[in-house]
Amino acid sequence: MREVFHGDLDQVTSDLVEMCALVRTAVERATQAILDADVQVAEQVIADDHTIDQTRHELDALAIDLLARQAPVATDLRRVVTAMRMSGEIERMGDLARHVAKLTRLRYPEPAVPDELRDLITRMGDVANRIVAKAGVVVAEHDGLEVHEVELIDDELDALHREMYTRITSESWTYGPGTAVDMALLGRYYERFGDHAVSVARRVNYMVTGELDGLPDVDERDDII
Template identity: 45%
Template sequence: MREVFQQSLDEVRERLVEISGLVGEAIEKATTAFGTSDVALAEEVIDNDTIIDEKAVALDELAIDILARQQPVATDLRMVVSALRISASLERMGDIAEHIAQLTRMRFPDRAIPKGLKSTFTKMGEIDVDLARKLTTLLETRDLALAEAIRNEDDKLDELHVSVFEKVLSDSWKGEASATIDATLASRYHERFGDHAVSIAKKMVYLATGDWTADSIED
């Protein structure tokens, strides 16, 4: 029975890594589409979000089944409960990639990125893609140094998010209302993607240390 239980836990971990990889692909395609007005690529992200959703639901059902049938305790219980919470964050990250793709589709054939902010959003997209890659590796290897790296990258993302708001609120901003809305929404999506990555990283630290208040990573 213990061997079967361990196989179930391994499957949970593997599914988390798989979903994280899909989220990484989604955000990479979404940010590329956003920067280039590639509506076909944006449509691909939108269509594929259901795959992420379905896999997240299947993982949740597996985790709940483990809780009901195996009644895990201590570290194993933390693992299963954390998996449920991580799954929810990954599903939300997939939704955020979809939202970025939807902005691209909504403004096509025009560019969704307002004038004067292209370099900022390019950098934000690069950071989100890097965060997704680091997160997948963290889930696979449990290398806690990656949790700290994710937090540091998210700090850069937060700074860029603030800079977007400073830009659209400045007297020099000449963008129309639609451009202001697009910039505000897109910046918020990028920033929230990073927040979810940090949240998952914190949960991985908790799994490794059992200490939710560990100083190794903070929001």
């Protein structure tokens, strides 16, 4: 019975890791799509988001089934409950990648990103890719000690987000309010991506330590600018 239980728990973990891998691909492709105004790649990201949603549903169903059949307590219970929450965070990261892809499609055949912000978006995409890769490692290795590293990567994203805000609201902005609005929302998608990764890492920490104190206000890292 216990062996079955731990086998199922391992399945839950590997589903989470798989979701992180899918999200990593999604954000990489979405960034490429918006930089190249490549609507085919954008469509692919949008379509593939269903796989992430589906994996989440399966994971949640398995977790509920585990609770019903096995009635876990203590650490095992924390693992199951935490996994159900992490699945929501990771799925949301997939949605944010999908949003980037949808902006590409909305502006196509025009490029959504003005030339002078290409470098900034490239960097945001790189950091987003890095943070989800790191979150995947934290989940796979149950390593709550790495939370701080994920937070440091998120700080990079926050700095890029502030840079975006400064650029689009500066006196010298020449692309008009419509493009400023697009870039504000795009910046926010990447920035929120990082917040969810931090939340995932902190939940792993909770799972390992049982310390609720370290637990996120989901949005403590979400500030308006």
